[in-house]
Amino acid sequence: MNYFFFLDHPDNELRSSIDLFNKPPSKTWSKEKLYNVNVHVFYSDGIKWKFHYFKTIKKNDYLTINKDELPIDFQNKSVFISLNKDKITDSSKLINENYMNSIPAWRANIKLKSKSTACSYQGEIPSSLTEKNLSLVSCSPMVQLEKNINTYFYLVNLNSNPGKIKFKINVLNKNKEIIYTDNFYTNTINILNLKNIITNLNEKMYIFTSKDKGGVPIYFSKNDTNTSLSLEHTHPPTEYTIHGNRIFFQKEKKNFWLD
Amino acid sequence: MNNNSIKTTVFRNKYSLYLRNLFNIKPVDTYRPLYNEACVSDFFYWSSNKNFDTKFMLTNISSHILPKTPQNDNVIFIIYNESGNILKKFEIVLSPYETKEIVFSKLNIKGYGSFFVFHKFSKINNLSSHGSFVAERGYVGYKKNNGIWNFMHGNYNACYLNKKNKIKSIISKSFFTQFYCPQVTFNDTKNFKIIINNPTNSKIKINIECFDKLKKIVVSKSNYIKIFNTFIFEFNNKDVDFIIIKSKILFCRPLILKEYKTNFDIFHG
Numbered sequence: 001m002n003y004f005f006f007l008d009h010p011d012n013e014l015r016s017s018i019d020l021f022n023k024p025p026s027k028t029w030s031k032e033k034l035y036n037v038n039v040h041v042f043y044s045d046g047i048k049w050k051f052h053y054f055k056t057i058k059k060n061d062y063l064t065i066n067k068d069e070l071p072i073d074f075q076n077k078s079v080f081i082s083l084n085k086d087k088i089t090d091s092s093k094l095i096n097e098n099y100m101n102s103i104p105a106w107r108a109n110i111k112l113k114s115k116s117t118a119c120s121y122q123g124e125i126p127s128s129l130t131e132k133n134l135s136l137v138s139c140s141p142m143v144q145l146e147k148n149i150n151t152y153f154y155l156v157n158l159n160s161n162p163g164k165i166k167f168k169i170n171v172l173n174k175n176k177e178i179i180y181t182d183n184f185y186t187n188t189i190n191i192l193n194l195k196n197i198i199t200n201l202n203e204k205m206y207i208f209t210s211k212d213k214g215g216v217p218i219y220f221s222k223n224d225t226n227t228s229l230s231l232e233h234t235h236p237p238t239e240y241t242i243h244g245n246r247i248f249f250q251k252e253k254k255n256f257w258l259d
Numbered sequence: 260m261n262n263n264s265i266k267t268t269v270f271r272n273k274y275s276l277y278l279r280n281l282f283n284i285k286p287v288d289t290y291r292p293l294y295n296e297a298c299v300s301d302f303f304y305w306s307s308n309k310n311f312d313t314k315f316m317l318t319n320i321s322s323h324i325l326p327k328t329p330q331n332d333n334v335i336f337i338i339y340n341e342s343g344n345i346l347k348k349f350e351i352v353l354s355p356y357e358t359k360e361i362v363f364s365k366l367n368i369k370g371y372g373s374f375f376v377f378h379k380f381s382k383i384n385n386l387s388s389h390g391s392f393v394a395e396r397g398y399v400g401y402k403k404n405n406g407i408w409n410f411m412h413g414n415y416n417a418c419y420l421n422k423k424n425k426i427k428s429i430i431s432k433s434f435f436t437q438f439y440c441p442q443v444t445f446n447d448t449k450n451f452k453i454i455i456n457n458p459t460n461s462k463i464k465i466n467i468e469c470f471d472k473l474k475k476i477v478v479s480k481s482n483y484i485k486i487f488n489t490f491i492f493e494f495n496n497k498d499v500d501f502i503i504i505k506s507k508i509l510f511c512r513p514l515i516l517k518e519y520k521t522n523f524d525i526f527h528g
Contacts, residue, residue: 019442025441027438028286028510104510118447119409121411122528139318174356175356205356223406227521228521230407230408231410232410234398240323240324241393242394243391244390244392245390
């Protein structure tokens with residue numbers, strides 16, 4: 001199954017929302033027997049998960065949730081979403097159901113919106129990622145830091161262990177020089193404004209790495225008036241090849257940048 | 260030859276895959292290129308006019324796949340207009356780890372269409388020993404007036420250049436109509452576009468049905484799209500909640516452009 005999440009932003013004008021579908025995008029590769037799902041929003045308090053049942057989505061139906069519709073104690077938390085057959089009563093673990101098996105991946109529309117525009121991407125966190133010890137190599141050509149524009153780096157981490165563990169991330173230039181280091185946390189929608197970190201706009205690609213943990217790397221840009229927004233994730237390293245032993249090339253790339 | 264090798268030979272050769280796809284029997288989304296040193300490219304959308312621009316972030320892809328082997332990357336760019344005619348074809352050499360911006364307004368072309376980006380580098384044979392091919396799934400920025408660049412990555416693996424530099428499609432099609440439902444709602448805008456291009460080797464028919472919240476069809480549009488053509492389905496209806504795309508393409512994922520008051524959102528469905 002897949003988990004989903006709300007993106008948070010320090011600018012109070014920006015609202016976070018998500019479109020959830022209880023059906024796959026294509027039935028060609030998804031033979032799932034659909035059932036009604038209970039939408040749970042949840043966050044980690046550092047020790048346990050805090051779940052809240054939000055609504056039920058009938059099979060073949062869909063639902064849009066704005067983060068500001070959630071209970072007040074969820075508003076300033078990194079909130080994730082799971083779709084479950086039964087209502088969750090055990091807060092000690094994530095329930096990983098055998099559901100949402102699909103090609104292409106079963107996704108949700110993850111969106112940030114201002115008063116006058118919006119930006120989104122089709123995203124998900126596969127449950128397999130919550131069980132693995134990940135690392136991160138994200139090469140992004142999407143940094144925009146011209147006058148009146150800010151780009152933010154999100155790293156969305158969800159781990160089956162509800163603890164909030166600190167880990168180090170680096171920002172490198174193409175010469176493998178570390179230009180910035182910071183600490184992020186597991187089970188958190190981590191966000192970093194790149195304005196005063198990346199100053200050389202002549203370099204078109206920056207590399208975001210972590211030896212310790214991984215997650216979904218997302219790049220969000222906005223102008224000062226929030227009239228123009230951009231949101232996209234970077235491909236995992238496997239996407240630079242097709243067919244065959246793609247994991248070999250992922251390892252090559254990770255070894256090079258994490259060395 | 261053991262049983263597994265026989266199975267692989269019989270069920271995974273190009274003729275078997277074609278038949279499997281045609282009749283929806285364990286179909287595959289893309290075929291394998293028939294040339295070991297092939298580079299696969301998406302068929303990326305572009306648009307350039309007085310109020311709109313496109314840029315492609317062209318990077319040395321060898322540095323991403325074989326970073327320990329610094330080498331130049333020879334790139335062939337082929338740009339088509341909406342009617343499938345080549346507007347521009349040019350080559351660029353990238354040094355190791357280099358990234359360049361290709362801004363369409365600076366290429367002196369106007370209109371819209373789609374483009375391929377094929378890479379070639381000398382030590383590409385390291386890939387074929389692992390059964391893999393280079394794939395250009397890169398990042399395209401779109402910009403309206405004085406807005407910021409709105410980025411989107413590639414949509415799907417589409418075509419490759421064969422040994423004779425001919426473009427070959429790897430897109431799978433079926434005999435049966437396929438249904439694709441992007442997992443996104445449309446009730447936050449009344450103006451949106453569904454952009455579909457055709458990187459297959461024959462004309463395709465696309466039918467888009469738009470449903471309201473009661474799951475009733477409120478508008479339906481269809482069109483035939485010729486090889487390497489790009490077609491924009493424009494909608495202006497505040498009652499549309501979700502859409503379904505019908506075609507014979509097994510993986511017919513569209514580009515979606517939603518218009519808002521001051522800017523737009525663009526993403527793959």
